[in-house]
Amino acid sequence: MKLRPFTLYLLPVLVIAISSSFQVRAANDQRFKTSSPFATALQTLQKQIGYTFKSIGLLRRAMTHSSFSEESNRALSILGGYVIDTSVSLRLLNKDIDISPKDLNRRVSETSNVEISCAVDGMHLGLQKVVRVSPKTNSTVPAVVCGAFRAIFGAIAVDTGKCDDAGDVFLRVHSAGALVVLLDVDDENLVIMLTLHAFFKSLMVYGSIET
Amino acid sequence: MKLRPFTLYLLPVLVIAISSSFQVRAANDQRFKTSSPFATALQTLQKQIGYTFKSIGLLRRAMTHSSFSEESNRALSILGGYVIDTSVSLRLLNKDIDISPKDLNRRVSETSNVEISCAVDGMHLGLQKVVRVSPKTNSTVPAVVCGAFRAIFGAIAVDTGKCDDAGDVFLRVHSAGALVVLLDVDDENLVIMLTLHAFFKSLMVYGSIET
Numbered sequence: 001m002k003l004r005p006f007t008l009y010l011l012p013v014l015v016i017a018i019s020s021s022f023q024v025r026a027a028n029d030q031r032f033k034t035s036s037p038f039a040t041a042l043q044t045l046q047k048q049i050g051y052t053f054k055s056i057g058l059l060r061r062a063m064t065h066s067s068f069s070e071e072s073n074r075a076l077s078i079l080g081g082y083v084i085d086t087s088v089s090l091r092l093l094n095k096d097i098d099i100s101p102k103d104l105n106r107r108v109s110e111t112s113n114v115e116i117s118c119a120v121d122g123m124h125l126g127l128q129k130v131v132r133v134s135p136k137t138n139s140t141v142p143a144v145v146c147g148a149f150r151a152i153f154g155a156i157a158v159d160t161g162k163c164d165d166a167g168d169v170f171l172r173v174h175s176a177g178a179l180v181v182l183l184d185v186d187d188e189n190l191v192i193m194l195t196l197h198a199f200f201k202s203l204m205v206y207g208s209i210e211t
Numbered sequence: 212m213k214l215r216p217f218t219l220y221l222l223p224v225l226v227i228a229i230s231s232s233f234q235v236r237a238a239n240d241q242r243f244k245t246s247s248p249f250a251t252a253l254q255t256l257q258k259q260i261g262y263t264f265k266s267i268g269l270l271r272r273a274m275t276h277s278s279f280s281e282e283s284n285r286a287l288s289i290l291g292g293y294v295i296d297t298s299v300s301l302r303l304l305n306k307d308i309d310i311s312p313k314d315l316n317r318r319v320s321e322t323s324n325v326e327i328s329c330a331v332d333g334m335h336l337g338l339q340k341v342v343r344v345s346p347k348t349n350s351t352v353p354a355v356v357c358g359a360f361r362a363i364f365g366a367i368a369v370d371t372g373k374c375d376d377a378g379d380v381f382l383r384v385h386s387a388g389a390l391v392v393l394l395d396v397d398d399e400n401l402v403i404m405l406t407l408h409a410f411f412k413s414l415m416v417y418g419s420i421e422t
Contacts, residue, residue, distance in 0.1 A: 061308075074312040078319075079300045086293040086374050093290055093369050097272075101285040108289075158304050163297050163374040 041130045048125055051156055051169050058159050062151035065144055067134035076154030077147045083157055085112060087167030114146045122149035124177040252341045259336055262367055262380050269370050273362035276355055278345035284362035291361030294368050295323060298378030325357045333360035335388040
């Protein structure tokens with residue numbers, strides 16, 4: 001087919017128009033994927049805890065209260081609680097094989113306590129602003145925040161298939177939370193930096209580095 | 212120095228005599244190390260569970276009731292209990308992320324139940340004959356057997372520094388125990404073979420192989 005000159009001029013215009021359309025569509029998809037405040041919050045949360053999910057659906061589920069959906073964080077929260085108990089007691093026994101059962105139980109109870117520890121750690125991560133609840137549910141209630149917090153570590157365990165990976169992230173986050181309290185920190189970026197710092201701190205508190 | 216012929220004949224005799232002495236001494240040391248029924252039982256136990264300790268002292272501690280010594284298995288038992296709960300719930304969630312909290316709790320409770328599950332598993336390993344107790348203590352009491360059983364997995368976790376390694380051994384042993392019940396097995400060697408078989412069975416029960 002012999003193309004007329006005018007048609008030839010049209011071709012690049014068409015090409016540009018079509019490719020621009022694809023780019024706009026891609027950009028729209030991108031904006032659709034990331035424009036949700038919830039999706040953005042999940043990205044931030046992964047940076048805060050220093051762990052990137054292979055299956056983001058697990059973190060989505062961890063941040064979903066049972067009032068919002070049947071696909072909720074309750075089972076992950078149960079697993080996360082066990083991960084935390086195991087991680088804390090393993091670290092303590094590694095540090096001191098002669099720790100008394102009484103002290104061991106006390107330390108594990110302190111860490112798993114909903115109001116004093118669990119919900120506090122969750123608040124430091126701002127989970128009360130992330131977790132999806134029904135309009136009738138108050139997301140700042142300790143049980144809701146704690147459930148979401150524990151579910152994070154259940155989700156990591158399922159994502160990696162490993163209890164130890166989830167436990168390591170918990171110890172890091174938990175130690176960072178302690179620093180946040182100490183320094184009265186609000187800045188999100190500073191919380192991320194403190195998380196890195198806390199990784200080393202956790203080695204001192206629970207691990208083998210002598211203080 | 213010029214050796215007389217007679218001396219030359221003596222030399223090999225001396226060499227043989229000295230080396231035999233070393234061999235006997237080594238054999239004696241070996242016998243001293245392994246002649247204790249308790250030490251022998253620990254070696255057998257490691258074969259039964261399919262795990263060899265780097266620090267045998269941990270298994271010794273796991274097989275020591277608090278009535279026998281202050282250096283007992285109580286703290287390891289606490290950790291072992293958490294390892295078991297974590298391992299069971301992680302496997303179940305890996306198999307079915309939508310498992311209900313109610314079913315998850317039920318399955319974990321069944322596995323951790325002292326009389327129905329834990330002490331039964333311990334009896335299959337013959338722990339009532341291994342665990343050291345004071346003369347006044349009955350080693351066949353479920354709480355004693357269960358404590359020793361859980362302590363094994365606490366000990367493995369400390370030995371490896373890993374919750375997952377201990378959890379894997381538990382799932383294997385627990386599944387083998389189920390087979391022992393089914394087949395009414397007493398033979399120790401057959402128990403060891405069944406443990407290997409159960410490794411694959413545990414993949415079906417808790418893992419990703421479709422039945």
